[in-house]
Amino acid sequence: MxxxxxxxxxxxxxxxxxxxxxxxxxxxxxxxxxxxxxxxxxxxxxxxxxxxxxxxxxxxxxxxxxxxxxxxxxxxxxxxxxxxxxxxxxxxxxxxxxxxxxxxxxxxxxxxxxxxxxxxxxxxxxxxxxxxxxxxxxxxxxxxxxxxxxGGQPAPSHTPMVTPAYPGPGGSYQPPLSSLPTMEGPPTFNPPVPFVGRLQGGLTARKTIIIKGYVPPTGKSFTINFKVGSTGDLALHINPRMDEGAVVRNSCLNGSWGSEDRKLSYNPFGCGQFFDLSVRCGLDRFKVFANGQHLFDFSHRLSSFQKVDMLEIQGDVTLSYVQI
Structure with a gap:
């Protein structure tokens, strides 16, 4: 792969x-x-x-x-x-x-x-x-x-972010909520958690979402949700649980959770560790890579995955970079 x-x-x-x-x-x-x-x-x-x-x-x-x-x-x-x-x-x-x-x-x-x-x-x-x-x-x-x-070689449809949103000395950056619904393409630097980003036009095949972050030394758990805003359905729920040494994957459709996936060949989410996650949407599955290595596949349970229009990240994690 x-x-x-x-x-x-x-x-x-x-x-x-x-x-x-x-x-x-x-x-x-x-x-x-x-x-x-x-x-x-x-x-x-x-x-x-x-x-x-x-x-x-x-x-x-x-x-x-x-x-x-x-x-x-x-x-x-x-x-x-x-x-x-x-x-x-x-x-x-x-x-x-x-x-x-x-x-x-x-x-x-x-x-x-x-x-x-x-x-x-x-x-x-x-x-x-x-x-x-x-x-x-x-x-x-x-x-x-x-x-x-x-940001060195953006695709023609992507506009590079010339003034990255890092906090200045003594202050923390809080993105205006009004900017969240239209965030598409340009990366967000050091966004606060909980993070909400909107996938304008929905999730498309071959689209890749990049999430770079850090698990605090005392971190226990955090979640990454690919969500349908209108219904609340979760097409893909990624839940690293540091206290269990597990990365749980699941979906929640029509208010009901599906069966959990837990099997992994390795776990990139350790306390006090940085991670670089790449989630690529395919026609029949999500393909997820961590630190450049294949981590897992998750077959689409929501067949109309194009309805996914939100990315939510919350819990014990510090984000340094998100590109939707």
Missing amino acids: TYVPAPGYQPTYNPTLPYNKPIPGGLSVGMSIYIQGVASEHMKRFSVNFMVGQGSGSDIAFHFNPRFDGWDKVVFNAQQGGQWGKEEKIRSMPFHKGTPFELVFMVMAEHYKVVVNGNPFYEFGHRIPLQMVTHLQVDGDLELQSINFI
């Missing part, structure tokens, strides 16, 4: 280090790069470089460099013509040894916005035109789980 990513969503799972590969379509305003991984127990430093070219002597438009050296800090810089520029740094360390993290670089018109575990961390002004950046390089004392390029 083939994993087909959503338009404008280019994932790589379990990449090896050092990572040094082209950025799909090149860097552009509105693009976001998600890096999920685990900081090494013996971490001293790691780096993320936005490169102008792939070679060792290439210019570095943005060098992001956390250092555990007794004076824990994160260093930011750029390198042109073999010379480092003026160093910027923060004496604050958002990464913890042996702990999973999610690092996001959001490409803005004037700067790179760095977000760590959902919290805005730093803004680094462009010193080299972002259009010149061709490669991403990652290396150091960490284990990579995934690198996702989002």
